[in-house]
Amino acid sequence: MNQIWGSMEQYNTVVWHWPIAVYLFLAGLSAGAIISAIVIKWMKGNDVSPWDGIIKAGAILAPVTIGVGLLLLITDLTRPLMFWKLLIHYNFGSVMTLGVLALFVYFPVVLLFLLGVFKKELVENGPFKFLAPIADLALSQAKLIESVTLVLAVGVGAYTGFLLSAMNSFPLLNTPILPALFLASGVSAGISANLVVGLLFFNSSTNEGNVSYLHGLDVKVIFAELFFLFILFVGMMYQGGATAHVAKAALSTGGLSTLLWFGVIGLGLILPIGLNFALPHGVKHSQGFVIFNALIVLVGVMALRYYILYAGQTFVG
């Protein structure tokens, strides 16, 4: 189609740009960090202070990453000063509204978790003495609050997938597997970030058994991600027509497909799996390797979010 007169710039189908991809990454990471911290906390022997370094890492990462992500999201609005209207006007049919409502509860409960875990540093010896009753509540009702947090974290991790899959004009985004893929990769990113922060900043309190457990769990989650990616593209191929064409284009065209094969699949999924099979036990469980492995997983998850967002909007059939 040729236009006869006028600029075609506004007809670009890529509407959401990299800040959205970074937000999708950070929201997934936040959810994954708190999920894996709670999982560790619920394991035998970890439910009492002094907390394991992994729990401390998750307690800090969950609120910080979602906070930074939301700030980025707000500044990316074309009318950022109007953002508060999102908080008081709802459309219950919109995934974005449902996300806002989930975050309304998610943000306070992850802060509550942070306050409980760092009660000594923040409340007893820190500047937040006036929050002592809330910190006590966070600890006395820990199990209940953590159960609620776990459900909300799954919601936050998955809603970013629904946010994209709700748009039925983008075949690569409009697939039922996308929320599951985003949740899995978010959990993987959260585990990895917890391992990095736990080992680098809370080394003395990080239990080696917990590190091995999470590291092993990460490899399993990566297998799930790989399978979800496979389902995504095979499913699109079987739908035939324009959707199959979009799948082929997304797998084989330009820099985006290079990012998928080398960044997402090669670096982020195959390399961690391969190294975990190939390396001897001693190396595999060394701190250096665990941190290196976690970092490449994080790069891979960021690449996945970037790829899905851009390829989804670029290849429209």
Added chain:
Amino acid sequence: MAKKYGMIHDNNLCIGCQACSVACRSENKIPESVYRLQVWVNGPTEYPNGTLGYEYHRQSCVQCENTPCVSVCPTKASHVNEEGIVLVDVDLCVGCLYCIAACPYQARYVHPVTKAPDKCTFCHESRLSRGEEPACVTVCPTDALVFGDLNDPKSKINQVRSERVTYRQKEKLGTSPKMFIVPNHKGGINS
């Protein structure tokens, strides 16, 4: 019964003259570099008998009945009024651009001044409120555009829809546009 406005673009009568596009810009004071309406030309296409011809495409909001843009809007800034016209309440808009991304017809753009999405409104705020037809329809020299109330069996649009074959773009998405297209008599239909 409430009105339900729709439009027909007749591909056989359209000559791609751009009068509609210019009239739209002038009537709605559209800033430079953005467009509520463009007319694109496809071709020349070779017909089976070896002759050549053009297809014209009206690029604007198709006024869906099942509106992806309204469904995704988190603040209900995007809404459908009682006459079936899809509108944006700038006051409620935060500029998340979810509606622009969700629109399968690329009908929306960011207004350079308000920074909120803007689109064809069938001249709802100006001509329609005065009982006049949209500017594009009025200026069309070949009467390729027909406008009217789909709920009124006697309306001109329903007369034409009863006499001519029409189709709607991307019907498989279930959006039910109220923009009907009379396809080119020659060759095949590329919906």
